[in-house]
Amino acid sequence: MSKRIDVNNLNVFYGSFLAVEDVSLSIEAKSVTAFIGPSGCGKSTFLRTLNRMHEVIPGARVEGEVLMDGLNLYDPQIDPVAVRRHVGMVFQRPNPFPTMSIAENVLAGVKLNNKRISKGDAEELVESSLRGANLWEEVKDRLDKPGSSLSGGQQQRLCIARAIAIKPDVLLMDEPCSALDPISTLAIEDLIQELKSEYTIVIVTHNMQQAARVSEKTAFFNIAGTGKPGKLIEMDDTTTIFSAPAEKATEDYISGRFG
Numbered sequence: 001m002s003k004r005i006d007v008n009n010l011n012v013f014y015g016s017f018l019a020v021e022d023v024s025l026s027i028e029a030k031s032v033t034a035f036i037g038p039s040g041c042g043k044s045t046f047l048r049t050l051n052r053m054h055e056v057i058p059g060a061r062v063e064g065e066v067l068m069d070g071l072n073l074y075d076p077q078i079d080p081v082a083v084r085r086h087v088g089m090v091f092q093r094p095n096p097f098p099t100m101s102i103a104e105n106v107l108a109g110v111k112l113n114n115k116r117i118s119k120g121d122a123e124e125l126v127e128s129s130l131r132g133a134n135l136w137e138e139v140k141d142r143l144d145k146p147g148s149s150l151s152g153g154q155q156q157r158l159c160i161a162r163a164i165a166i167k168p169d170v171l172l173m174d175e176p177c178s179a180l181d182p183i184s185t186l187a188i189e190d191l192i193q194e195l196k197s198e199y200t201i202v203i204v205t206h207n208m209q210q211a212a213r214v215s216e217k218t219a220f221f222n223i224a225g226t227g228k229p230g231k232l233i234e235m236d237d238t239t240t241i242f243s244a245p246a247e248k249a250t251e252d253y254i255s256g257r258f259g
């Protein structure tokens with residue numbers, strides 16, 4: 001199931017350092033939302049607050065609310081491990097477990113969550129997840145080969161298969177194509193387009209064309225200077241952000257006049 005996210009007045013800290021200040025925004029279900037902005041403005045930091053990965057860093061904490069279909073993920077009664085089961089994540093560098101086979105990689109997240117599944121169910125899940133990630137045809141005859149035997153683009157699709165195998169409500173992607181060639185990048189973008197019918201997707205990207213191609217909404221984050229907190233400058237329909245943004249800072253950034 002795909003879920004909506006509402007963030008209210010979120011401050012994100014590393015110890016005493018306020019990395020991201022006072023963000024409020026909404027992310028629609030079954031859509032793709034892009035986060036753009038210069039390096040260091042807090043895109044990755046903010047993204048990780050959406051599945052409670054931020055707080056695994058010692059001293060890291062947040063203030064404010066992240067609501068998923070109205071439920072506050074930071075409510076003291078909520079188990080962060082359960083949150084991560086509902087909100088999957090794909091990172092910048094494909095990170096399959098190198099010693100695990102392709103099939104084991106797909107199942108890794110499911111097994112981490114201590115779910116016991118039968119051999120038949122496991123095989124079915126491997127196939128459906130690899131199909132979902134557009135990788136099945138390329139690997140169906142070598143499922144027992146190591147994940148590290150795949151190309152970079154295939155490894156990233158394997159990581160997407162691993163993320164969707166847990167059947168998340170939300171998929172977070174932090175620059176998922178930055179280590180990939182243009183062909184693999186387009187394959188991932190096609191996949192994102194397909195996945196959005198089932199998932200709420202948030203993608204961080206430095207590639208403006210990519211944001212314009214894949215997302216319905218775009219949020220622009222910026223930073224006033226080193227040591228200052230990153231802030232959300234504006235969020236709107238992607239076509240509006242790229243054609244007629246409300247803020248000059250956004251215009252400067254998207255037209256390359258930044259810095």
Ligand SMILES: Nc1ncnc2c1ncn2[C@@H]1O[C@H](COP(=O)(O)OP(=O)(O)OP(=O)(O)O)[C@@H](O)[C@H]1O
Pocket residue numbers: 014019037038039040041042043044045046057227230
């Ligand atoms: N583990 C950490 N401990 C302390 N500070 C951190 C940590 N990770 C990030 N930061 C700081 O938080 C701020 C935001 O970093 P973040 O990685 O979120 O930026 P970003 O927008 O994702 O940048 P990029 O586009 O380069 O990936 C930066 O000042 C960064 O140095």
Ligand SMILES: [Mg+2]
Pocket residue numbers: 043044045174
């Ligand atoms: Mg980042």
